[in-house]
Amino acid sequence: MPTALIRKILMKMRLVFIxxxxxxxxxxxNEAEKKLRIYTSPLQLIxxxxxxxxxxxxxxxxxxxxxxxxxxxxxxxDVLDYDSTFVNSKGYSYRxxxxxxxxxxxxxxxxxxISLEYRYIKDDYNCKHTFYTDDSSQSLVTxxxxxxxxxxxxxxxxxxxxxxNRLMFIEPYTGLGIRYRDVKSVGRTYDQESVYMEEYPDxxxxxxxxxxxxxxxxxxxxxxxxxxxx
Numbered sequence: 001m002p003t004a005l006i007r008k009i010l011m012k013m014r015l016v017f018i019x020x021x022x023x024x025x026x027x028x029x030n031e032a033e034k035k036l037r038i039y040t041s042p043l044q045l046i047x048x049x050x051x052x053x054x055x056x057x058x059x060x061x062x063x064x065x066x067x068x069x070x071x072x073x074x075x076x077x078d079v080l081d082y083d084s085t086f087v088n089s090k091g092y093s094y095r096x097x098x099x100x101x102x103x104x105x106x107x108x109x110x111x112x113x114i115s116l117e118y119r120y121i122k123d124d125y126n127c128k129h130t131f132y133t134d135d136s137s138q139s140l141v142t143x144x145x146x147x148x149x150x151x152x153x154x155x156x157x158x159x160x161x162x163x164x165n166r167l168m169f170i171e172p173y174t175g176l177g178i179r180y181r182d183v184k185s186v187g188r189t190y191d192q193e194s195v196y197m198e199e200y201p202d203x204x205x206x207x208x209x210x211x212x213x214x215x216x217x218x219x220x221x222x223x224x225x226x227x228x229x230x
Contacts, residue, residue: 039058040225041055056071067100071094086186092122096118100113108163113158113159120150127145150183169228173225178219181214
């Protein structure tokens with residue numbers, strides 16, 4: 001058989017092989033999970049334990065089993081208004097997460113995962129604390145002050161991505177980890193030795209907010225994400 005003919009046959013075989021690989025790749029991409037997700041955390045809009053935040057996040061899927069996620073949130077309001085202005089009220093947070101999918105379940109509508117998460121929360125706000133200096137109701141004292149708060153969180157989380165349809169999904173999760181809290185007060189005059197009876201600080205969701213604290217604590221997290229696939 002002439003050498004030129006052999007070369008043409010081999011060239012056609014290569015083209016057919018490349019075409020088959022290309023078609024297989026397209027088919028695998030259609031069957032696999034979509035690579036990009038955009039989401040928000042709606043429960044943080046009504047977070048009564050910390051601060052209401054508007055959040056937006058994104059996730060990119062690598063190798064169909066590994067997810068890289070990041071999210072940013074910003075405090076949109078203080079629930080209670082205070083006359084004191086010891087600090088400029090501001091708050092925001094961001095998180096980065098590395099997910100490992102298909103731990104216990106894998107089907108067309110549900111994929112579970114275990115993840116490692118790092119989160120930072122910044123929250124500066126004004127607060128007040130009322131207390132009595134003796135047994136007379138006329139001796140009520142109001143202490144206005146500010147709070148500067150930095151929180152660093154490391155979590156191990158378990159969650160599920162549940163498809164609602166071809167476009168939308170929900171993602172419940174729970175986690176356990178540690179947090180490092182750095183809480184400082186500004187302009188606080190509270191003196192425990194002069195207190196006869198005290199009330200809780202009038203700070204939204206922060207009963208112990210008037211106490212300065214630096215150190216580690218356990219962290220338990222639960223949440224829900226709502227998003228779309230691309």
